[in-house]
Amino acid sequence: MxxxxxxxxxxxxxxxxxxxxxxxxxxxxxxxxxxxxxxxxxxxxxxxxxxxxxxxxxxxxxxxxxxxxxxxxxxxxxxxxxxxxxxxxxxxxxxxxxxxxxxxxxxxxxxxxxxxxxxxxxxxxxxxxxxxxxxxxxxxxxxxxxxxxxxxxxxxxxxxxxxxxxxxxxxxxxxxxxxxxxxxxxxxxxxxxxxxxxxxxxxxxxxxxxxxxxxxxxxxxxxxxxxxxxxxxxxxxxxxxxxxxxxxxxxxxxxxxxxxxxxxxxxxxLRYDTASTLLTPAAAVEAARSCRQATVFADVSDNAGAGAGSDSTFLLRALIDDDAQKVILGLIWDPVAVRFCFDAGIGATIGLRLGGKTSPYSGAPLDTVVTVKGLVEHGRQPFAGGDQPMGDAVLVGIGGIDVVINSIRTQVFHPEAFTQFGCDLSSYRSIFVKSAQHFYAAFEPVVDAIHFVAAPGVASPEFTTLVLNNAGRPLWPQVDDPFVEVSS
Ligand SMILES: [Zn+2]
Incomplete structure (x- = not known):
């Protein structure tokens, strides 16, 4: 048998x-x-x-x-x-x-x-x-x-x-x-x-x-x-x-x-050698202003792959306030905004309330004016020998910043998150991705530098302040040495 x-x-x-x-x-x-x-x-x-x-x-x-x-x-x-x-x-x-x-x-x-x-x-x-x-x-x-x-x-x-x-x-x-x-x-x-x-x-x-x-x-x-x-x-x-x-x-x-x-x-x-170097949001915006070639800034705290809303507005708001130029940012999960842009159509300029929806971790919604530059139905990205749905998605322009908004919550895995709209990534000086690390494999060969940014968020890498009442034992870096028995 x-x-x-x-x-x-x-x-x-x-x-x-x-x-x-x-x-x-x-x-x-x-x-x-x-x-x-x-x-x-x-x-x-x-x-x-x-x-x-x-x-x-x-x-x-x-x-x-x-x-x-x-x-x-x-x-x-x-x-x-x-x-x-x-x-x-x-x-x-x-x-x-x-x-x-x-x-x-x-x-x-x-x-x-x-x-x-x-x-x-x-x-x-x-x-x-x-x-x-x-x-x-x-x-x-x-x-x-x-x-x-x-x-x-x-x-x-x-x-x-x-x-x-x-x-x-x-x-x-x-x-x-x-x-x-x-x-x-x-x-x-x-x-x-x-x-x-x-x-x-x-x-x-x-x-x-x-x-x-x-x-x-x-x-x-x-x-x-x-x-x-x-x-x-x-x-x-x-x-x-x-x-x-x-x-x-x-x-x-x-x-x-x-x-x-x-x-x-x-x-x-190796714990100190393996720790990531993380930029503050202000340092990331400053670095985006001065970089000349395609540089990735990863918003690790708003990574959908770690359960975040992928709709936080902290970095986008800071970039708009800085009048940033030649920037592309994604993916912002906002199905309502996608619907409005699809209905307005390519070339339309509309007032849009964007992001900041899923929880206070995502910050306040951003009220702005966008120009609809691209529409994609049933977008997908390659990942790990398969692919991932990102839903209907739109490319909008806000001054010198292009933003991809999508309708199925997911992180950025691949340049195709942006290039399926016909964008040439080399025409941007900085690329802001909401992802902690999965983007790295496909972006690293085609960009000049990669930075990680610790903005506020539900997947913040600030582990010292993470409240874990049920962990049951001490954990580094919340304590310096978790194996030292503390006498009560
Ligand atoms: Zn994993």
């Missing part, structure tokens, strides 16, 4: 400080398939497509459940989470005898009642399939990696890259490791170490580039099967918030524990 493999994808990343609720619409708008992920190019369905291809080439039977993803925002309504969870579990029960379960999850999904959705799902999966069936999980590195997830799984593999350029290679790794486990060639032993750190690590830049290379080079020798650095997702007030390091060794837990501790120590030792 042929080997039978069950696959599913279910994810979102929850910013517990975000005022944007996550309900059914958020999943349906971003990515939801019940009939196989192959029909959708969304990046989150990529692993399912890859696993199906590998199964097909081996003559294995595939049972595919849902593939879905919601744009990061606030906690998922618990009944919606429960419905999605039960779709996967019901499909698994209905599948009958299964040899391997492969799941693509995010790892930082919080419902209005559960701080660890993925842990809850994996425990239920294990109860259904029993201890003998191999359960493998691919997670985003921005996860709250919990002991419960590890205990319920045989193999957990995280993306190593931020930007997430390796979603598919890690899916391939997971398939190979699970297949060797199923055949009895290896016995994965997983060890998890808590780094007790809150930070953003950019793997495009040294010294993180070197650390990722070292992780890759260490796999496959000295019993080490897989190494994963869970960067964590800081904007979530849950017990497992913070960075962790996961090592998997063949049959030897002590080897896994030693590797996880060694890499966690390296990350701790």
């Amino acid at each position: 042929s080997v039978r493999v069950f696959i599913a994808a279910l994810g979102t990343e929850t910013n517990t400080f975000s005022a944007i609720p996550t309900g059914w619409n958020a999943f349906l708008e971003s990515h939801f398939r019940r009939d196989g992920a192959a029909g959708d190019s969304h990046y989150f369905g990529g692993p399912n497509r890859l696993w199906r291809e590998r199964c097909d080439s081996l003559g294995y039977a595939v049972v595919e459940s849902i593939s879905t993803f919601a744009q990061p925002s606030g906690p998922t309504k618990h009944s919606v989470w429960a419905e999605l969870r039960d779709m996967v579990l019901d499909d698994l029960r209905a599948a009958g005898a299964i040899d391997m379960v492969l799941l693509h999850l995010h790892g930082a999904m919080v419902s209005t009642a559960s701080p660890d959705c993925e842990g809850e799902l994996l425990v239920a999966v294990r109860e259904i399939v029993g201890p003998e069936v191999v359960v493998g999980v691919e997670l985003d590195l921005h996860c709250h990696l919990t002991e419960r997830m590890i205990a319920a799984s045989d193999v957990v593999v995280l993306y190593k890259e931020y930007p997430h350029t390796d979603v598919l290679p890690r899916a391939d790794d997971l398939f190979s490791i699970c297949e060797r486990t199923r055949k009895g060639d290896i016995t994965p032993k997983m060890a998890l170490v808590d780094c007790r750190m809150l930070a953003v690590w950019r793997t495009s830049l040294e010294p993180m580039r070197g650390l990722v290379q070292e992780m890759l080079a260490s796999e496959g020798s000295d019993k080490i099967i897989s190494l994963s650095f869970a960067h964590g997702f800081p904007w979530a007030d849950v017990p497992d918030v913070g960075a962790k390091f996961l090592a998997i060794a063949d049959g030897d837990l002590a080897v896994a524990e030693d590797a996880a501790r060694r890499f966690a120590a390296k990350i701790w030792d």
